[in-house]
Amino acid sequence: DVLRRRPGAPGLDRVDVVQPLLWAVMVSLAEVWRAHGVTPSAVIGHSQGEIAAAVFAGAISLAEGAALVALRAKALTQVAGQGRMVAVALPADRAEEYLAPYPGRISLALVNGPGSAVVSGEPDALAELTARLTEDGVRSQWLPFDYAAHSPQMEAVRTSVTTALEAVAT
Template identity: 55%
Template sequence: GQGAQWVGMASGLLGTSSVFRESMEACREALAPFVEWDFDQALVDPELLSRVDVVQPVLWAVMVSLAAVWRSYGVEPAAVVGHSQGEIAAAVVAGGLSLEDGARVVALRSRAWLGLVGLGGMASVGLPAGVVRERLGRWGDVLSVAAVNSPGACAVAGDPVALDELVEVLSAEGVRARRIRGIDTAGHSAQVEPLRERLLSDLAPVVPRSG
């Protein structure tokens, strides 16, 4: 998912692995019809990489290409799981989407998200989801559990001011809680519902496949 990126990521493998480099090139070509920014520049430009419509496609390409490297060493997955927008890469790696359809999904979905920038955010909380849902009551419906990351940790999404309050309260109690860097949208929450019709239209050409 988003949040694990850093400026210069993939540079090592681009210089040492022909498999990784060829896969990244294929991803760049697949993304080209849907993006206007420079793929190679995005890997080293902090301003570009801070944009949701850039970082998500770039991360998708890195994930797909890492899987290609593992396969080149004989590592063949019995199952593929993706977290958040990583599900798009997982679908490509598992054979459920073609590379071209995966590029369409990640590029057009992230472009649609530009309309949500600044309206929300996400936080990582080191408590079980059930406990967190109870604690969110004081903030009403402006915050919600967005993802269950493990039995003892989850992500919360919603209004940025309310998120900061939540993190402050939990941190004061000794609970591990932090805003997820580089995310200024409330993914996996009611805030994304207005994008539904646009995405249904943008992604209509996508044809799922059997993996």
């Protein structure tokens, strides 16, 4: 219903909707590859992609992965509205140089490639940072999420997520 945007379906702007949906697409694509004879010798992922990789590798079952990603996404609703993320067209080391004036307020969240990183943290600090990046001719783009994934703000959901992991492990 969400993918087809049926009336009454929740929107993709909700973390508890988009994360399980993205995970399901990742797992589905991996199964399509497997059906066509693609058998990787290793799999990796980040964020909910780690959970998809664990399912594909056989480390956890499909049901365990689905439960884990849903519980993780639900936990993230606890921090919704408190942070943001911005993609920056910089290598990680250069991105970190820009973060120096914002200790504890913004952190390097993801390294997507040699010239692409994501920073996350407090919205006001990110607004200052993006203005500075623009002045310096560095491309940046706000991501459509209202939480600071992969940042110290995630400490607030640590217990919820680790409890979810324990439930899957037993």
